[in-house]
Amino acid sequence: MGTVRFGVHDVVNIRFAISPLGETVAAFRAALDPGRYAVHLPWLRTAVPLVEGRDLARRTAPLADLVRRTAVPEALTPPPRCPLSEIEEELARAAVGAETADAVRAWWRAAVEPHWPRMRALLEADIAHRTRQLAEDGIREVLAHLHPTLSWEGDRLVSPHLPSPGPGRADVVLDLDGAGITLAPTVFAPECRLLAGDGTAPPALVYPARALGPLWERRDPAGDGLARLMGRSRARLLAHTSSPSTTTQLAARTGLSPGAVSQHLAVLRGAGLVTSHRYRREVHYTASDLGTALLRSP
Structure with a gap:
């Protein structure tokens, strides 16, 4: 059971962010296990051959090792801080070595960066939807509708499928203690997860973005x-x-x-x-x- 406890100061310190680093790592996981990501099939048709290619497989080996060893490589995915972060900013905050950082850059450039404008547009559209909902219905409705597994109970956001941050802490309550929380939509992650604060940013709740269906539609935007x-x-x-x-x-x-x-x-x-x-x-x-x-x- 994952639980996030809010205080008065936490409610006024809720913000949204986008994480190019988090999306890059999640995209790599999707390419390693494509059967779980049918909605991304058009992208996977090009991404899977890339990750299996000899040259890129060699360059991304440190990332593959880290992703296969842990379900959520927290050292590589610090909580995002703003909607306009760049991947190099986030890599500078990640607690990983140079080889892993280079592996992330290689995968980003090959498989994610070419599609990043449309991915970021979808994530920004999700944030725009949530902020309109905030203006119309209040923060409780925003939090309760981030994902069907989430519910608002008193002063807590609860989900039986929401892992708490940190190994072996599945039932530990995350008390925000006035730091607030960042809400970060994601394209690739199929479920919600929590990222613990790292001293430079408050904790983050990563949730699946809405309206993924049209993401990979092919069209000429400048017809x-x-x-x-x-x-x-x-x-x-x-x-x-x-x-x-x-x-x-x-x-x-x-x-x-x-x-x-x-x-x-x-x-x-x-x-x-x-x-x-x-x-x-x-x-x-x-x-x-x-x-x-x-x-x-x-």
Whole structure:
């Protein structure tokens, strides 16, 4: 039985986050045991040959050893801290050696990074749904509807299938003690799990994201109609802003120069199709509701 006990200060310190490191490790586990992840079959068709290939198998051997030895490699998956974390930030906090970190990077670049924009877009859509639910129904409903196995009882979140953090602590109550908790949706993990706080971040509850069905659908997000309307370069840029992206990232994804990307973004922003916000020293661009609706239209 897994139990998380909340106090008043914990309720006001609930936040959401996304973990590229956690998703990378979970994706590796899925490729090692594809029979449990039928919903990801389109991705698995390319990922399984990668993990079985001689070169990548050699480079990811330390990661394979760690994943096979423990169901939840906590040293490799610290609790995420924000929705815009980068994998290198999380690797710097992980308690693993250089060989394991290099193995994670190899798998990330080969099997996860090419699909990360669409994965992150789905995770962000889940967070947007939960925050709307928070505004309409309150935090109790958000917590109670994260997964069918979870229930809210008094001041506790309880599930018979929710492992408590730490080996051999299946029935131990996790008392948040005012630190709050981070809610982190995941694409690959089929069930909820708890990550203990590590001193730099509070505990995290990882839960399966909703609406996984369309994740691997193949479509051209910058279709001919949209390209004729605004030009192919701007249509491609708009498609790549389905998740927050910097000018440098957009240039790398589209093959356009950073200067051209900036000019096109200025036009898209002026038309109300993208929004921008600053995070640390970077400006991230995201499709607005209008831009998203335009991308989804036939």
